[in-house]
Amino acid sequence: MEWSQILTFALVTSLLVMSPGPNGVLIAKTVPTSGRAAGFANVAGFVTAFYVHGTLSILGISVILVQSAQLFFAVKMVGAAYLCWVGIKALRDAWRGVKTMAETSPAKRKRTLAKAYGEGFLTNVLNPKVSIFYLAAFPQFVPMGAGSISAAYTLVCVHAVINAVWFTAMILVLARLTGAVRNGRFQRVLKAVTGSVFIAFGIKLATFRP
Template identity: 65%
Template structure:
């Protein structure tokens, strides 16, 4: 794999990572309510899921997932249901905030690190779009004669590093903002907005079709 191919893949992956999606919304929801460490636990969950999708793609299981209408639909609906559940929980928390929420700052450890990690993991592990991206990218950037497994995992590592850097920076940004916007009113507004967005992402994922 040449440096030109690596740079090209990195640019494509960076554009994908930086585009609006459930990962950024999860970070925006986690850090102000549960702290910076929980945000980094989200990111660790993202990265774990990418390696999982990469391994499945290399083993060929993702081909079955994409080509089998039933398997694709099951995974897609599970992912949509999970995003919908997160959205509804956020909307419920915003609705139950009440008037006193304007004066009371949220707990800094609402989420354990384990829970934040699992949220990040499931948000990506149940999203078949990640496998679809790898299946589309691997043949484009692996030259004939290269070791497919090594080259594929190289691409997964690059994608994971870009994710870690981008969302790690986002964690730091929201941590700084949270210290200035820590009032209950802002927290209630944030939960309401993220709840609506997650429900929207759930609907979008539910309508996704295999290509």
Template identity: 60%
Template sequence: MDFAQIASFSLVALLLVVSPGPNGVLIAKTVPTSGRAAGFANVAGFLVAFYIHGALSILGLSVILMQSAQAFLLVKIIGALYLIWIGVKALLSAWQGDNTTRSTVPTKPKRSLSKAFVEGFLTNALNPKVSMFYMAAFPQFIPVEEGAMMNALLLVSIHSLMNMIWFASLVILFSRLVATVRSGWFQRVFKGITGAIFIGFGVKLATLKAN
């Protein structure tokens, strides 16, 4: 695999990473309420899920997922329900409100690091679109040769590194805006918006068809 192929994949992957999606929404939801460390835990969950999707694609198990209507439907519905569940929780929290004010600083994160990690992991692990991306990308950018598996691992690593840099930057950005986003009115409005977006992503995933 030459530099041109790596550069082409990197461009496609970069456009996918920076496009709006549930990962960015989750970061924006986590950092203001639970802090920078929880946001980085989200990112760690993203990366583990990407490598699992990549490993499944390299081993060919994702082909089974894409070719089996029942398997694809199961993963798709579970992922959609998970995103909708996150959205409903955010909407309920926005509706109920809280006593948070601008000057309030929580004594401890509302979301543990392990929970933030699991949320980041499940948001990606239950999304078959990640497998679809790898299965579509690998045949186009990886030549059929003896080192194909290592080349596939390299592309997964490039995609994961881009995600880490992009979403870590978002974590830092939101953490610096924390004084504003912790105000009570902002939290209610923001939770309402993010809840609606998560539900929208869930509905979109539920209607996704395997190509």
């Protein structure tokens, strides 16, 4: 596999990762309320979902997903429902008020890490837009013939690393705003904003057509 292909794929992927989307909103919601560790758990969920989509693309299952209108509609609606559900929960927390990081017990923080990983994973694995990326753009960079599977997983790794670097930088920036993130009013406003954005993404996904 030539370096020019890898660099071109990295450029395309970087633009996609840095564009506004549910991942950035989830990080912005998680870090102020649950800390850096939960934010990194989100990222681990993102990366796991990429490997799932990459594997499905390699096996050709993504083709079935996109060509089957009923199956695509079902996955799309499940993903949209999940995003809306996350948004509604955030709005509910904003209305009720949320605990600050200092008030969160160690046991609660451990459960939050598992939950944060699950949120990151589901936000990506249920998003048919990611499936379409791995179906439409991904194969164009994979060379045919011997070594194509290893080359494909190399590109998945590139996608995962770019995603991890970008969102790690976002997590570190958010974590440095310690005074703001521990302020109850700030957290309620953030919950309200992110909840509204998640619902908007859910509605957008529900009306999305490939």
